[in-house]
Amino acid sequence: MKKIINDPSTVVVEAMRGLAAAHGDLLRVHEDPAYVARVDAPRRGKVAVVSGGGSGHEPLHGGFVGLGMLDAACPGAVFTSPTPDQVQAAVAAVHGGAGVLLLVKNYTGDVLNFETAAELIGAEGIDVRTVVIDDDVAVKDSTYTAGRRGVGGTVLLEKIVGAAAERGDDLAACEALARRVVAGVRSLGVALTACTVPHLGEPTFTLAEDEMEIGIGIHGEPGRARAPLEPADGIVRRLVAGVVEDLPFAEGDRVLLFTNSMGGTPLVELYLAHGIAERLLAERGVRVERRLVGPYVTSLEMQGMSVTLLRLDDELTELWDAPVRTPALRWGA
Known part of the structure; x- marks a missing residue:
């Protein structure tokens, strides 16, 4: 394991x-x-928007704290949910x-710990x-979550809800x-290599040089299928088709890609992949009106990508x- 760290136990702090x-x-x-x-x-007088989750996905969530987005974020250990006391303390701050609105990715630990925190916070009035x-969209269930996982759409949710809270919505x-954003956003990812969690010291899964995993989760969970590696056109076509x-999504829909x-x-x-996705969506008559490209929901050093569409x-x-003015997203401020 080669990483720029001192001690696996102190990476997050x-x-x-x-x-x-x-x-x-x-x-x-x-x-x-x-x-x-x-x-x-x-x-x-402002609604506080709070989120969080395991570390290792930076800039999610701490990189989205600031004007027009999150008021606070709670980082757990790498790929591990934050604890209820973290959420309580963040809300108090x-x-x-x-x-307070808590935005939670659908992983069992995150949901349970944020629910516990919400009960404690509610008891304070x-x-x-x-x-x-x-x-x-990759799976209906996995070992990490009950139901579909929260992935790339989380960034779009935090930005849009954060903007509403900033303008004074109750x-x-x-x-x-x-809930409207959640209903209209879908994502699908692919991995070409695994990542290595610092305290484990070995890859979370193995892929042969000529294999890829379609529908991978952001913690290295398995997805829809393991398939032979394809050129970019084939990979992106799989992702776009799965999401659309x-x-x-239908002809004439306005979307954020x-x-x-x-x-x-x-x-x-x-x-390169984004350009292919734009072309494939245009062929389907889906209108890309807004775009975001970059490493915003990561899985340590995993080589791979995801495509997210939000109906606008x-x-x-x-x-x-x-x-918005945060470490990871900045425009108009």
Whole structure:
């Protein structure tokens, strides 16, 4: 195992310190219990939007803390859910009196721990709501989750709901918007290589040089099928077809296309794949009106990619375009 680390047991806390050093104008870090919060939180009268999950998927979630997105994020150990006390502490740090919306990826540990935290927070008299995202079309069930997993669509959910909270929408409106996004977003990924979790010291799975895994999860979980490696045209065609046919997306639909690197895929390959996806969607009459390309939901150093589509309307487009200023996403602010 070759990694730029000191000790597997201190990877997360040292990374958090580095995040704070690099972006102290946007966020602050609390180490025990661990959370990342907006530097200007709490904001009185604003709905607090809080998320989190296992580390190893950076910039998700801590890299999306800031104006127009998350008020706080809770990082667990690598590929491990944050604990209820982390979520409680994060909410206490950012709650501004207008309620709290928890955005949770559909993994068993995340759901259970955020649910426990929500009960404890509610017992303190804080109005707290939870929305679970399950955009991965690869599987109906896996060993990591009950139902579909939350993957690339999480970024789009956090951006759009964060923009609504920033403009002053109340808690009920933010919750309804979040459920609307979840209903209209779908993702599918592929892995060409595995990743190595620092405290394990070995790859999470094995693939032959001429194999790829379609529908891989962001923790290295198995997906739909293991298949012979194909050129980019074939890989992207599989991903686009899986996503489009699931909702399904139809001719004339307006969409946001998010082409995501799993961490080890260079941008030259990712842009190549994005261009193919745009062409395939155009052939189906699906109109790509907004785009995001880059490593935003990663799986350590896994070589692979995912395709996410969100069905747009005028309001969702406006909220996507709204100003954002976080370590990982910045425009209009």
